[in-house]
Amino acid sequence: MRTNMKTIIITLTLLSITGIHSLTAQEDTVAETILEQVDRNLSAQTRIFESSMTIHGRRTSRTVTSKSWSRGESAALTEYRSPASEAGTKMLKLEDQLWIYTPLADRTIQISGHMLRQSVMGSDLSYEDMMDDRKLTEVYSAEVIAQDTLRDTRVLVLQLTARLTDVAYPTQKMWIDAEKFVPLRQEMYARSGQLLKRIDLFDVKRIQDRWFPTRMIYKDMLKTGGGTEFSISSMVFDAQIPEYIFSKASLR
Amino acid sequence: MLTFKLSFKNLMGNGKRTWLNVSVLSIAFVAIVFFNGLLDGWNKQAKTDTIAWETGYGRLSHPLYDPYDPYTFSDAHGIPGFQKEILVGGQAVPVLVTQASAYPNGRLINIVLKGIDPAQSLLELPSRWLDSLPEEIRGTTIPAIIGQRMARSAGLKTGDRMVIRWRDVNGIFDAREVTVTGIFKTNVPTVDVKQFWIPLETLREITGMYGEITYFALGEELAGSSPWTGNEAWYGGWFYTPLDTLMKDIETLMEAKKGGTMIISFLLLCIALLAIFDTQVLSIFRRQKEIGTYMALGMTRVKVITVFTIEGAIHALLAILLGTLWGVPVLAWIHYAGIPLPEMSDQAGLAIGEKIIPVYSMTMILATVLLVVITSFIVSYIPARKIAKMQPTRALKGKLL
Numbered sequence: 060m061r062t063n064m065k066t067i068i069i070t071l072t073l074l075s076i077t078g079i080h081s082l083t084a085q086e087d088t089v090a091e092t093i094l095e096q097v098d099r100n101l102s103a104q105t106r107i108f109e110s111s112m113t114i115h116g117r118r119t120s121r122t123v124t125s126k127s128w129s130r131g132e133s134a135a136l137t138e139y140r141s142p143a144s145e146a147g148t149k150m151l152k153l154e155d156q157l158w159i160y161t162p163l164a165d166r167t168i169q170i171s172g173h174m175l176r177q178s179v180m181g182s183d184l185s186y187e188d189m190m191d192d193r194k195l196t197e198v199y200s201a202e203v204i205a206q207d208t209l210r211d212t213r214v215l216v217l218q219l220t221a222r223l224t225d226v227a228y229p230t231q232k233m234w235i236d237a238e239k240f241v242p243l244r245q246e247m248y249a250r251s252g253q254l255l256k257r258i259d260l261f262d263v264k265r266i267q268d269r270w271f272p273t274r275m276i277y278k279d280m281l282k283t284g285g286g287t288e289f290s291i292s293s294m295v296f297d298a299q300i301p302e303y304i305f306s307k308a309s310l311r
Numbered sequence: 312m313l314t315f316k317l318s319f320k321n322l323m324g325n326g327k328r329t330w331l332n333v334s335v336l337s338i339a340f341v342a343i344v345f346f347n348g349l350l351d352g353w354n355k356q357a358k359t360d361t362i363a364w365e366t367g368y369g370r371l372s373h374p375l376y377d378p379y380d381p382y383t384f385s386d387a388h389g390i391p392g393f394q395k396e397i398l399v400g401g402q403a404v405p406v407l408v409t410q411a412s413a414y415p416n417g418r419l420i421n422i423v424l425k426g427i428d429p430a431q432s433l434l435e436l437p438s439r440w441l442d443s444l445p446e447e448i449r450g451t452t453i454p455a456i457i458g459q460r461m462a463r464s465a466g467l468k469t470g471d472r473m474v475i476r477w478r479d480v481n482g483i484f485d486a487r488e489v490t491v492t493g494i495f496k497t498n499v500p501t502v503d504v505k506q507f508w509i510p511l512e513t514l515r516e517i518t519g520m521y522g523e524i525t526y527f528a529l530g531e532e533l534a535g536s537s538p539w540t541g542n543e544a545w546y547g548g549w550f551y552t553p554l555d556t557l558m559k560d561i562e563t564l565m566e567a568k569k570g571g572t573m574i575i576s577f578l579l580l581c582i583a584l585l586a587i588f589d590t591q592v593l594s595i596f597r598r599q600k601e602i603g604t605y606m607a608l609g610m611t612r613v614k615v616i617t618v619f620t621i622e623g624a625i626h627a628l629l630a631i632l633l634g635t636l637w638g639v640p641v642l643a644w645i646h647y648a649g650i651p652l653p654e655m656s657d658q659a660g661l662a663i664g665e666k667i668i669p670v671y672s673m674t675m676i677l678a679t680v681l682l683v684v685i686t687s688f689i690v691s692y693i694p695a696r697k698i699a700k701m702q703p704t705r706a707l708k709g710k711l712l
Contacts, residue, residue, distance in 0.1 A: 117418075227482065250485040253474065
């Protein structure tokens with residue numbers, strides 16, 4: 060980790076001296092290293108967190124609170140706690156399958172195939188967005204394209220290009236805090252280069268041994284409206300989660 | 312003949328009461344013809360328009376294509392081996408279908424994106440408008456045509472531009488600007504509501520589905536020819552749907568509507584027949600002496616019953632004559648003017664025009680005539696059966712009932 064940090068610092072110094080036009084293969088490796096650092100901050104074996112999601116519509120806003128348990132990329136359970144109309148609704152993700160339990164109907168339905176592309180509770184996030192927890196390094200190759208300042212923080216701007224074919228966004232741009240290696244802004248682009256979504260990340264906090272943004276604003280850039288605000292009120296990494304949590308029995 | 316003359320004279324002797332009954336029955340008769348004509352008109356119009364705009368005379372589709380399930384669209388595309396062979400002669404229109412999102416005025420609308428050959432002329436869809444993009448913006452934007460319902464719900468007009476977003480064959484997002492080159496007016500909402508039509512080749516290119524098709528709409532000649540025989544069948548791994556099956560939704564709705572129409576017709580007829588029944592009962596009660604006289608003069612009971620039954624049945628004949636007199640001009644005028652419908656009538660998804668033009672077929676009119684005559688005959692006969700039990704002497708004294 061220390062060696063990585065050292066390489067990054069040296070490269071950043073080089074970048075500032077020589078400018079961004081002289082990027083080399085070595086700098087690309089640095090970009091990959093930065094991405095690894097980001098993955099290290101954002102990914103974990105397990106996560107337990109409580110959050111609220113505020114969906115800002117054209118006229119009104121509404122907030123949904125929930126508690127989530129997740130294990131790697133393969134399993135996650137979310138229980139919605141408010142408002143009353145959504146309380147008790149649970150979503151279970153196992154591999155590439157998703158089940159939703161609605162207490163009002165007392166029914167569990169499986170969301171599959173193209174239904175995963177629908178919006179989650181009217182937000183700017185799709186089920187697929189929520190389910191795609193793959194590490195950035197697995198999906199994208201990275202390149203440092205600029206240094207900048209964002210919200211008074213020194214950031215590195217990374218251009219991510221998909222190396223797999225089954226990704227939603229072929230290119231992304233990421234503004235990464237140069238000290239904490241946490242993205243502060245993420246932009247997702249269509250194949251044509253059209254900006255589709257933007258995520259602004261705020262309130263980076265030290266949680267256990269990593270930095271983590273605790274407030275995010277997702278915005279569908281083609282749509283008017285204030286986007287969807289996602290705030291994390293508590294977060295525990297790498298805790299023991301009983302196996303039954305990730306079973307269909309836990310939905311009812 | 313004597314019986315008929317006697318019945319007719321008796322009936323005319325009843326004066327206003329007869330004409331009141333005849334008028335009520337004529338209203339029922341004309342109303343039944345009108346309701347059935349209205350339904351037949353709608354049925355004919357819906358089928359003709361659906362064939363002309365959407366289905367053609369048969370459909371050959373990818374095995375995974377389910378028009379009722381948009382989630383199948385992304386997987387329902389392929390290159391049929393018989394494509395070249397089927398496209399000869401302009402009797403098949405290839406259509407490629409995929410899901411997309413449109414963002415008119417910053418709003419998100421889930422749409423179905425359909426690709427069609429701008430040069431096709433088999434369907435009435437004005438696909439030639441897809442070639443009407445001004446030279447200066449050609450290549451920078453995708454031309455699209457939409458229906459009036461789509462335009463109204465999205466607040467779009469010809470020349471408007473907006474971004475649409477879709478996923479290519481690998482699921483990768485892509486987005487481009489489209490320009491509305493024309494807004495068409497159709498009675499068929501299934502080619503209009505939440506749909507954008509763009510050139511087939513453009514859709515193939517932007518989705519990476521090169522040469523692929525979701526379904527073919529077939530012309531009359533091709534749909535009626537071999538290898539299919541008019542039944543649902545597989546052809547080269549693709550699924551053939553005959554016209555009867557394509558029209559099933561319309562047929563089902565018409566059957567359901569027919570039930571409602573039959574109830575209304577039955578109630579109208581009941582009211583009219585009840586009047587005839589009442590008249591018959593009253594007539595037999597008041598004309599006991601007359602019945603006794605007929606019998607005393609040598610008429611058999613059956614003959615007397617026949618006289619009274621025919622009296623009742625003549626109501627129906629007069630009603631049909633009267634109904635023809637005033638009904639023909641009224642129904643002809645309705646046929647000419649049509650029945651205007653409220654704007655939201657087509658939201659159920661079935662083809663329906665701004666107005667329905669009733670169609671009065673000879674079969675339907677004859678069936679209605681028969682219905683009115685037979686039911687009148689029956690309700691006239693039922694009260695007249697009492698005559699069979701009458702003693703002529705008591706009948707003459709008027710003390711029988």
